[in-house]
Each structure stands twice: as structure tokens, then as C-alpha cells.
Amino acid sequence: MRDLSRASGMSLAGLYYYFESKERLLYLIQKHTFATIVRQLKARLGGVTDTEERIRIFILNHLEYFLSNQAAMKVLSHEAEVLKNGFAADVAAIKREYYKICVGLLDDLKRERGLQFSTRLAVLSLFGMMNWIYTWHNPRIDADAASIAGEMGDFFLRGVMANGKSRKGANGKGTTSVVP
Amino acid sequence: MRDLSRASGMSLAGLYYYFESKERLLYLIQKHTFATIVRQLKARLGGVTDTEERIRIFILNHLEYFLSNQAAMKVLSHEAEVLKNGFAADVAAIKREYYKICVGLLDDLKRERGLQFSTRLAVLSLFGMMNWIYTWHNPRIDADAASIAGEMGDFFLRGVMANGKSRKGANGKGTTSVVP
DNA sequence: ATAGAATTCGAACGTTCGTTCGAAAGCAGT
DNA sequence: ACTGCTTTCGAACGAACGTTCGAATTCTAT
Numbered sequence: 001m002r003d004l005s006r007a008s009g010m011s012l013a014g015l016y017y018y019f020e021s022k023e024r025l026l027y028l029i030q031k032h033t034f035a036t037i038v039r040q041l042k043a044r045l046g047g048v049t050d051t052e053e054r055i056r057i058f059i060l061n062h063l064e065y066f067l068s069n070q071a072a073m074k075v076l077s078h079e080a081e082v083l084k085n086g087f088a089a090d091v092a093a094i095k096r097e098y099y100k101i102c103v104g105l106l107d108d109l110k111r112e113r114g115l116q117f118s119t120r121l122a123v124l125s126l127f128g129m130m131n132w133i134y135t136w137h138n139p140r141i142d143a144d145a146a147s148i149a150g151e152m153g154d155f156f157l158r159g160v161m162a163n164g165k166s167r168k169g170a171n172g173k174g175t176t177s178v179v180p
Numbered sequence: 181m182r183d184l185s186r187a188s189g190m191s192l193a194g195l196y197y198y199f200e201s202k203e204r205l206l207y208l209i210q211k212h213t214f215a216t217i218v219r220q221l222k223a224r225l226g227g228v229t230d231t232e233e234r235i236r237i238f239i240l241n242h243l244e245y246f247l248s249n250q251a252a253m254k255v256l257s258h259e260a261e262v263l264k265n266g267f268a269a270d271v272a273a274i275k276r277e278y279y280k281i282c283v284g285l286l287d288d289l290k291r292e293r294g295l296q297f298s299t300r301l302a303v304l305s306l307f308g309m310m311n312w313i314y315t316w317h318n319p320r321i322d323a324d325a326a327s328i329a330g331e332m333g334d335f336f337l338r339g340v341m342a343n344g345k346s347r348k349g350a351n352g353k354g355t356t357s358v359v360p
Numbered sequence: 361a362t363a364g365a366a367t368t369c370g371a372a373c374g375t376t377c378g379t380t381c382g383a384a385a386g387c388a389g390t
Numbered sequence: 391a392c393t394g395c396t397t398t399c400g401a402a403c404g405a406a407c408g409t410t411c412g413a414a415t416t417c418t419a420t
Contacts (some may be wrong), residue, residue, distance in 0.1 A: 001377080001378060001379085002376085002377080002378095010380090010398080010399090011398065011399045011400075012378095012399085013379085013380080013381085013398075013399055013400075013401090014397075014399065016378090016379065016380075017396090017397065017398075017399095018397095019314075021378080021379080022377095022378060023378095024377090039353070058345075062248075072394090078258055080315070081301065103192075107186075117331070117335075118331060118335075119329050120322075121328065121332070122335065124312065124313075125312075125332060125335055126252070126318050127312060128308040128309040128310070128311065129305040129308040129309055129312075130303065130308070130311025131308065131312060132307060132308025132311060132312060133304075133308070134310075135260075136288075136304050142300075149198040151298060151301050152301070152305060154297075154339070155297075155302065155305055155340065156303075156335075156339060156341035157339075158338055158339045158341075159334070159335035159336060159337075159338045159339025159340075160338075167231065180398050181407080181408065181409085182407080182408095185373095190365085190368075190369090191368060191370075191372090192408095193369055193370075193409085193411085194367075194368050194369065194410090195371090195409080196408090196409065196410075197368070198367095201408080201409080202407095202408060203408095209405085244401090278380075336383065347384045359368095361420100362406080362419100362420085363418105363419090363420085364417105364418090364419090365416105365417085365418080365419100366415105366417070366418090366419105367414105367415080367416065367417080368413105368416085369411105369412105369413085369414075369415090370411105370412100370413090370414100370416065371410105371411090371412100372407100372409105372410085372411085373399080373409080373411095373414100374407105374408095374409090374410105375406100375407080375408085375409105376405105376406085376407075376408100377404100377405080377406075377407085377415085378393070378403105378404095378406100379402105379404090379405105379407090379416085380401100380402085380403075380404105381400105381401090381402085381403095382399105382400100383395105383398105383399090383400090383401105384397105384398080384399075384400100385396105385397080385398070385399090386394105386396080386397070387394100387396075387397090388393100388394085388395080388396095389392105389393090389394095389395105389396085390392085390393085
């Protein structure tokens, strides 16, 4: 809170005139952030019908937001689970909606192309790939969001489309999706 | 430190008899953790020559360690960058060795099969997939490390082996690997 | 049994943190 | 100019944190 006070130019006590507690402020930031991502995603998906293209849009939207607000996302990733029960549920609902959109996209892909893989694992692997970027992306040596999204889209879509050979004894539990 | 005192049964002051500071304790834990992962990995890779199999071993080794020490890895992921310059360099060297092993495996794959992709992005995507698991893995509904490693290996290896169609304008900068 | 070293601990230190409070300052409408 | 509401702030409070210190306890070797 003292950092925010310094950065905003408002006194420490002044912050508490607008935000009743540090936790509620974090809640508002998280809610605004995830709601914005979901809103932008829906806008970009509107009208696009090709599933593969929709998945690429999902990745691009996610990476663009994460790289535009890299410092903020670093904080949000670290403070992801510190909200007390009252605040947490609300944010969790938005996160879940976002997660469900991704599940829907992958289920579409599976249905359309008769694929077989665990949607849950695929979604969480994709989120892992994308979210981890805040730990390594360096604007000086790494490409921009669009390029990275393209390459990650290649990796992920090729990885999920089963045309190569498989392993011995694949597919354990959880082909249908459960809680994130 | 008070949590550690309570959990270990030793008094708060007693801890400082063995560890001169909280930061040095964290440093020792990080060093031990990453050194153990690297040691186990090298032992498992010994004798295995098939590159694809070696990559699968890398993934399995990583996931097994992360899931066996899930709580610890959650802490380590969060405290990854808090070490002051003196301590940080030492741990960074081990991390870098680990990272380099993975880069080596993927470069082998690229050479053997004439593939073209950014090693850096592939490695960091793989680390993202694997590391993110500490945020979602639930022993009650998710499979064990071996199963997940198998599926992730499928995803990743298929994704990295270019046999499907590509996009318009792929491959930006960074085909050779730089700092993680 | 005893000396000396190694180990353990209660109590406190200084600092940082989230938060509160009363007073001051700014602003509106009359 | 005066009233009443909104906004801002310095100063402080209590709690939590990392750390220290001197005394007490335990261990080991003679």
C-alpha cells in the first residue's frame, strides 16, 4: 500500500478513502483484469467460425494481454490465491468462465476432427505455456505477442491433433473436463 | 521463520543457530532442490540414446519431482527471484545447466530429424506446461506423474515435430537459444 | 564429577506492514 | 461569507516479521 501511495502520489491514508482494504483493492484489480480479457476475447471471437482459427485467437488474445501488462500479470499470478472466501468466489467465477471457453474450443476441435485426448490436460498445458511467459519474456530478445502466439499455436495445435504415432498405454483418467 | 519454527519443533532462535539468515536458508533449499533434480535426471538419462525417449525422461523426471514436492515447488516458484545478488548467481548456474540440458535434447531432435523451430520458445513452452502443474494438480481427480508425463510428452513431441501444415509467415527471431 | 563446548530457548530489538483517526483543506450551493 | 459535504493527509496504532542476545540446558571428553 505504501508503494501504491508513492506511485500514485496520493497519501497512504488517502488510498483508504477509496479502497476499504488492500484485499478489496486486489479483488477489484483481479476482477477488472479477467473481465477485460474475457470481454476482449469474446469480441475477437465474434464472427469467426473456424475452430482452429478460434483457438489461435484465444492464444493471441491471452498473450497480448499478458505481455502488455507483464508486471501486473506477474503480481496477479503470485497473488492468485490470497483472496479470502468472500472475494475469491467472484473472481473464480470469471476465471472459470474463461477456462470454460477454452474447454469449449478444444471440445469443438475434438468433435469436428474425431480426436481423442484429455481436454483438461490440454487446456491446462496450454495455460501453462501461456502464463509462464511472464517469467521469461524479454522484449529485447523475444519476438512480439503475435509471433509468439503464432508459434505457440503451431506447437499446440500440432500437438493436439493426433496424426503421429502414439505411446504404449496412453489415456488414463479424465478425458472429460473437471474443475481447473 | 516462525512457521518453520513451529513445524520443526525448534525455537525461533534455535533456527538461527543453524541458518544464519532466512535468505541463506532459502538459498540452501533452492540449491539442494535443483541440484537433486539435475542429479536424478542425469542418472535416468544415462545409457538412453534415443532422443525422443530422452525427452520423455526429462518430462517424467521433472513432473515426478514437482508432484512429489508440490507444496515445496509452489513456494520455490513464488520465491524464485528474491535472492540477493550473492546467493542468486549460484542457484542461477544450476538452473541454467538444467535449462541447457533441455536445450541440448531439443537441438538433438532438430538435427536428427531436420526440424525447424525456435528451441528457446519450445523449451520455455515445455517448462511452462510442466511448471504450471503445481497450480492445478489434484491427486483426487488427476492421474499420476507418469501418466501426465506421457500425455504431455505426446502433446509436446507431436507439437514440435513438424509434419502438419504451417501458417503464413512463421518463424520470427530467436531460432538459436539465449538466456532463459 | 567436572570443564568446556555445543545446543536450545525466552525475550526482546528494530522495521515493515495494513489500517485508523482526527484534523485540515477543498469544494459546492445558498 | 457561511454551511455542509467531500477529499486529503500526518501521525499514529497494533500486529507480524527477521534477527539478536544472554542465559539456560545438554552433550562430550577427561
